[in-house]
Amino acid sequence: MQYKLGPWLLLPARCIISSKVIERELDPLSFKLITYFISQPDRIIPRQELVENVWQQSFVDDNAINRAISELRKQLTHPEHKAPLIKTHYRKGYSLTVTPKKVINDAENITAHTAVTTDLATDLDTTQITTNEVLDNSNDIKEKSPKVINTESTITANTTQTKTLKPAIKFSSYRWLLILLVLLLTINLFIDFNIDVKVVNDEPNTPLAITTQTNKSDIETLQKITPVIAKNVNITAATWNIGSETHPLVSPDKNIFAYTNKNNGITSSYIKSLSNQQEIKLTYNDLHISAMSWQPNSRILLVETTDLKSQCHYATFDLSNINNIPEPRLIKECDKQARSMAQLSIDGNTMFYIELDEKKLGQEIYQYNIKTQKSTVLVPSGDAQYGVTNMLISPNGKQLLYRWYERNSPAKLYLLDIATREQRVLYEQAEELSSVTIAWLPDGEHIGVLQEKTLSFINIHNRALNSIELPIKKYLSRMSFLDSNQLFSSEAASTQAQVAQIDNIFSKGEKKVTMLHRSDSNDYYPTYSRKQQNSHYFISSRTNQYQIWQADDSTEKQISNFSTEEQQAIYVLVLSDNEEYLLFNRNNQLEFIDLKTGVLHSIPELDQAKVSSYVWSNNDKTILYSTIKDKVSQIWQFNLLTRENTQLTFEGGQKLLKNERGEVFYINDNTLFNLTYEQDKNTQNAFTKKITITLAQCWCSIALRDDYFYSLGDPLSLARMHILTGEVEEIALPQDSMGIVLKAASNKLLTTLTNERSTQVQRISWSATPLP
Template sequence: MNYQIGPWQFIKNRCVVVAGNIERELDPLLVKLLMHFISKPQQIIARQELVEQVWQQSFVDDNAINRAISELRKQLSHPIEKAPLLKTHYRKGYSLTVVATPLAVNEPQHQPNAMTSIDHVREVSLNATNVSDIKSDSEIAHVVLAESSTSSQVIATSYTKSKQFYVVAGVLLLVLITVIVSWLVMNNTKQHPPEQGEIIKTTATIIPSTWNVGAEAVPVLSFDKQYLAYSNTDLTTQQPHAFVKRIADQREIELHYQDFNVSILSWQLKQHSVLLQATKLSEQQCLMVLVDISDFLNPTAGRVIRECDLRYTGYAQLDESGTFLYFSEFKDKQGGAGLLRYNTHTKKETTLVPSSDILYGVLMPRISSSGKYIGYIQSLQGQPFSFFTYNLQTTEIKRFFQGQSKGISFAFDWLPNEDRVFVSEYDRLTTINVVDGSHTVREISPYLSAYYIAAQSANSFYFSPAQTQQLSIFKVTDLFSLQMQGHYLYQSEGNNYNALPLLSGQQASTLFISSRSGNGQIWLEQGDQQVQISNFTALHGTPDFGFVRMASNGKFLLLKINEQLNFFDIEAKKLHSIAELKGLKVASYAWSDNNELIWLIEQQDKRYQLWQFNLLTRELAKRNDIAPYALLNDNQGRSYAVTNDELIRLADDTRWQLPDAARSTSFHAINAEYLYISDGISRVARFNLTSHALEETHVDFKSFAFNVTDNNELLFNRRDVKDTQIKLVSW
């Protein structure tokens, strides 16, 4: 029997729940647990009843029950279903909040033996792709049902003969097809081995491996695969924690360092020591700390290896002897990170790969198991990421892989005891041999999108998902005073709240982008009312939005959707693409002051080119006297350019020299009084356009963009983590 449970169809015999194009597999325990809830719809079921009826034991550890309930709740969560289907009643138990409706299974009532033969034919025909003379399921079923409608007019003897004929014919056909398919498979295997780069369809098993509440990420395995270390970010405080799990008995410990917040970086090569990143954002402190867990239940207090940069977004790892630390770091707060080596004895640094002029540079340096190579991801803003190796013996640098995605990914790891590496992107896993350059590509099913991976073997790896955050708009007042206050304006309960706030002229309203209605749309909030004002269809994709800029007349928005620059007519609610700009790598854009012209920056390798485009004449004009890396509009639509050392008002060429601390930062916002800047981590500063004074402070949350009102209220795109697990993929 199958059941409809809210948005899900529960197909019991396949142990899956299905909704649209989403399919999730349940392990046998979860199937038993769900069936028990279905049998008692909307009733509160005590934990002891679950112990007796589901586990069928007299005692079960509380953690086991908590893990099972948590996993079932996750599997039943749905992107558009806000309320949980599995509810916890404090000190009472749990209940399924909806009534599960039985679904009728369409089983044929006539010719059971013939239909059994049809089932076999269908199973073979799906695999025998070269056999073209087999009818489709619908054709065969139509014939069988048409014949069965006249069965009452056929005498019993002829029915029996017909029945025997179909059975014998079906069996012979099955045998014939099996022989043909076997011959084709053997012949193809013998004469046509898999070619280089051929995609191998791979069905995998995915099993949850961590169970703590919080955002679990950065899985790293010890050299002997005995221990799994990972980070967990608390959902309430947003503070990171570090854990190590002993795989043999699933026992785990939490690592600490004084009163710092700690997260996992790596294992020391061929040692049972974990490198942590210990931070105090409020005091701008960052340390790399090594903890020895050779005595698993009694780890050492930790020793400081070196200080680190709070803007550091990559990785670090110690070699086997503990002499050299390989790490990536932003230098001088400009451009992207380079690859560096730090001598723990002499305290000196050596640059192996120079910093890039473009964010983000070198990320995730990892030492190969042989100690011969450093592998790393290079990600340049607006370009697909690549995988490189640095040969520690010859200093040779090679690129082995270029991704399809233009986002940042850390999803690679060395395989144990081999000069091979896994690189994961979306549902594809590429295995690269760095000695001869050969590679294989697997398309993993069911679909997964990994952000970090840890290779366990040649056919298994741990991963943490790419979607680990939910985005919201967070309003902060009096940021640079002791009376600072903050509260959420629009907060998501779903997985993908892509919010971009800005003010609409002089009105007390806010435009923002949200996927609350299923995919990204533009919303208008005025007072207590929120209205969706766009209706983008699949023609424009499931939008990936860039920054949104408003024209000075308050009628048009300039925005980038899936790398294509567009403008949106707010009154007509229509999106207009700018075909003349298709193919340009647009890094930043803004309206000019007269609403007929737009400014845009094209990224050309490591250079930036400023252009002006006329929406009426469709002419594109180059401006060569400045090379900004960011463009801004204030709330009156005035346009500004930001270079490495200047702020320029484009209408009249008024210029402000920026102090060193305000240069080459990641995010900007501007009003009539201040230029606001942020590094996207914790630091926020503002530059007074009149006095040229610079103030700075730190926030205890992560933001990736923000805007400012005329009365200096800041609307941050805040990033909060969501509950995720690390899972093991094997095939």
């Protein structure tokens, strides 16, 4: 039996969906999900029902379900059928948007082994339950055929019918032989799954599942442990070159370490001996080189090489003899937004790397087979903003430790078994905005988690934990252990942000960069006054605490007075049309300042909303914002006078934008939509435009002006697309930038430029303490 589902034809026997010339193989979890949806047409299926019937467990982490549904939606996308086939019902569950139809293939009914296969379906389904215990939504392998024998029994488990065939007598002996062979195969499968369960599957592309249960009481216990003050702490500089020195990496044999240096816009990597301090710079065709990781149990260093314009490659240096280093081996082209995070398997045949998902919304882990040159998704983003933010392979090469962060939720540390794809939560951060630094200890049995001054050691087997407190004044973004009581580290504050104006963008004239105000602090996210072109607002840390400031040609003044007792995280500033109010997100709460009175206003009705972008309406009495509800981004409207909260979109929507005519746009699935047209009942045709330039991950780095959509998809290049003609242009920027605002004057850009600070890799040691 086959099934027609919208534009797709599902072939259960092959776990394939096809449409004309398109054919896609479904991973086991996606196949089980779609067949369950087909067996339950025309109804909303609650999440718990999917947990019990598809995962066949009592509990599955929400992220696991979201990733599985997200992957299924990706598999079901069709170039001609734009409407999604899976619909999310807020707080209710999921349903099909089309009615599945059975398609009988008569050819299936004339083979002599059909009856045998059907009779054995129940036995094989019982065997499959064993494999389901290690199935996971997060393993989104898209290329390899699932190794699951399952005909239509998953769909019609209770209505299996067997047609009696009457083959010729001369084939009867073969029929019984076939039955015997299948019976022996079934017994062999049973033995493999139930007796030899300790056999490790070394095939890197085998899709298996992830269990993500989190024991809240255990997490709370871990977070309440009081750290012990470390004794005999010694902090010394380990590097002395000019520039920002970051990302120390101790080699597996503990004889050398690598690090990255940024100076005057040039990125270099160095190798330094721990015995005699000999230092060697890695070079290749005058390219920028960033050290990323060591291949476990080897002297192979994985790096990123790029010219910051067109070339970008993952490559490896063989450092077996640092006095005779051969040219690097190029492995794979890389996305310029790869963020220098990749790991090699212990045999060097597979590379795990992090890149943005198809929607350029969140980051996911891919695995790349170096021999076949094929990539598959290992841990998907689940359509969550940010997704996987860090990843480290264990010293023995058997496990991946990664940090998962979804906007407005505390981050979690997951441990994933590379062979079985089983994973579990090792640690959950207590606070959403807190930053952590993670690293493996050399023994491979423990990980280190650094939060501000507290360094915690976690046993990966039983999650036992103990902590020490180090005399650290600055946040350390990277660390690499030499031993359980000694590490190399680098500061996070390796860059300084300054507000600037760039003239003559997208024009023939020479680009002119003007620093609007200089300070030793970080100044960022400017927005300008349309009434007073030389006046602008920005965020600054010049008082040792982030506050909002206003500046013009001659004066700079602080206009906010936030508490100095707590850390402030302030996001994009949005000025109302009448320029009386300034809207922003502070510590995940929407607030605005009355610029005439200086009064700070909160919006308690939105305290629980996970707001990711926001704009003022044209009447300055209503705020439009995007938020995530039931793991789906939506556009809402809040009236400040009536306190009424109204949902405007139901099938997605994020990254709100407003042009100079007051029209509001949003982005969904890499497409630009005109929200003003959608809400205007007199407008017959809604406006949509597919975005063909690289979409910046940060909402702060996109803008609309004069019918152009601008995107800072790369820190050194600004692209724009004409939203009517589709014409695309791209220019190089003179310096790394983040955040963009287009001024009313033609070809003038307000942005935040980043400069490298001079920092050093530090070596920290302390008196050894017992590990948990």
